[in-house]
Amino acid sequence: MHTFEFERATDSAAAVATAAHAKTAQQGADVRFVAGGTTLLDLMKLNVETPVRVIDINRLPLDTIEATPDSGLKIGATVRNSDLANHPMVQRDYAVLSQAILSGASAQLRNMATTAGNILQRTRCMYFRDTAMPCNKREPGTGCPAITANNRTLAILGASEHCIATNPSDMCVAMAALDAKIHIQGPKGQRAIAFGDFHLLPGSTPHRETVLEPGDLITHVTLPPPIAGSKQLYLKLRDRASYEFALASAAVVLTINGGKITEARIALGGVGTKPWRSPEAEAALTNKTANDVTFRQAAEAALRGARPQSENGFKIELAKRCLTHALRTAAAS
Numbered sequence: 001m002h003t004f005e006f007e008r009a010t011d012s013a014a015a016v017a018t019a020a021h022a023k024t025a026q027q028g029a030d031v032r033f034v035a036g037g038t039t040l041l042d043l044m045k046l047n048v049e050t051p052v053r054v055i056d057i058n059r060l061p062l063d064t065i066e067a068t069p070d071s072g073l074k075i076g077a078t079v080r081n082s083d084l085a086n087h088p089m090v091q092r093d094y095a096v097l098s099q100a101i102l103s104g105a106s107a108q109l110r111n112m113a114t115t116a117g118n119i120l121q122r123t124r125c126m127y128f129r130d131t132a133m134p135c136n137k138r139e140p141g142t143g144c145p146a147i148t149a150n151n152r153t154l155a156i157l158g159a160s161e162h163c164i165a166t167n168p169s170d171m172c173v174a175m176a177a178l179d180a181k182i183h184i185q186g187p188k189g190q191r192a193i194a195f196g197d198f199h200l201l202p203g204s205t206p207h208r209e210t211v212l213e214p215g216d217l218i219t220h221v222t223l224p225p226p227i228a229g230s231k232q233l234y235l236k237l238r239d240r241a242s243y244e245f246a247l248a249s250a251a252v253v254l255t256i257n258g259g260k261i262t263e264a265r266i267a268l269g270g271v272g273t274k275p276w277r278s279p280e281a282e283a284a285l286t287n288k289t290a291n292d293v294t295f296r297q298a299a300e301a302a303l304r305g306a307r308p309q310s311e312n313g314f315k316i317e318l319a320k321r322c323l324t325h326a327l328r329t330a331a332a333s
């Protein structure tokens, strides 16, 4: 691993001011915050990330989970994934979030991994993680070998001719379905961003993954008040039962009255270049009878825009079955 300066932040304004000197907050950033380190240190060992300065944010007071005045939830940036998944309010009111987190990684990793770190985890595309290979995300303009080679696990929604990498997070899929907001303290003050607007599609700039600018520190995430009586489920399909990323996953939040779906929030994982909210599936479900025909129609709508690569055409049917099964199971719960 290359050499770098390490410092412990005790004041968020000072940490933001230091990080604001970075040339970018994206791939190649020379200043990086570190939280759990389970993504950053991994990539530093591989020389995929080579920051010259690393600012440890674990001593900042960002590690609490609290109810908000409007009965929603405020989740600090450094709250560990395991604490979030096992929090009684999350288990009671946002079960889909608890299930999504617990489906990811391992208990040891979840004990280290944080809310903000999870939101900013990087793709598992094998070429991105191998500096001997070209990769537009790691080194803009070098090409995308995945398009003509190993792409079995990569994206079928939101890809471009420059990058087809999947966003690997489980937690983010649930947060997308729950209409979370990401709160940021930056050099120019504080701002909040709707979850769906935070991650960027690759387009011609796959090295830019989020709207973050130099110095931006995620301070917390908020969830709106829970939907009373909603049925929630996260279903993850993968090559083995644990310690594996999703090939396809679905986060489902449904409200059903008298057999009719009155509200639906749907997001998919493992198939998109960002956590994939599906307004198409939601429209196909809303005001419809909760039955298998409706569920399959929603799945067809969600995957209508899918564009398979040479090795991952199977994901289209897999994702449809994943969503159909998640809807059926949630509705019956």
Ligand SMILES: Cc1cc2nc3c(=O)[nH]c(=O)nc-3n(C[C@H](O)[C@H](O)[C@H](O)COP(=O)(O)OP(=O)(O)OC[C@H]3O[C@@H](n4cnc5c(N)ncnc54)[C@H](O)[C@@H]3O)c2cc1C
Pocket: 032, 033, 034, 035, 036, 037, 038, 039, 040, 041, 042, 057, 077, 078, 103, 104, 105, 106, 109, 112, 113, 114, 115, 116, 117, 118, 119, 120, 121, 168, 169, 170, 171, 216, 217, 218, 219, 243, 244, 245, 246
């Ligand atoms: C073997 C393995 C298996 C895994 N399996 C899964 C899985 O199945 N599902 C899944 O979803 N995830 C999985 N993960 C990924 C894991 O969830 C992430 O590594 C973890 O969530 C990252 O959190 P962290 O706190 O360790 O991030 P860090 O490594 O500390 O940081 C990640 C990035 O976020 C930035 N950052 C951190 N905090 C802030 C902040 N407050 N503001 C601004 N920037 C910040 C850092 O600078 C860095 O760029 C796996 C990881 C490993 C190593």
Ligand code: SF4
Pocket: 123, 125, 126, 127, 128, 134, 135, 136, 137, 138, 143, 144, 145, 146, 147, 154, 162, 163, 164, 165, 206
């Ligand atoms: S899919 Fe994206 S991350 Fe993977 S090699 Fe292509 S450009 Fe790089």
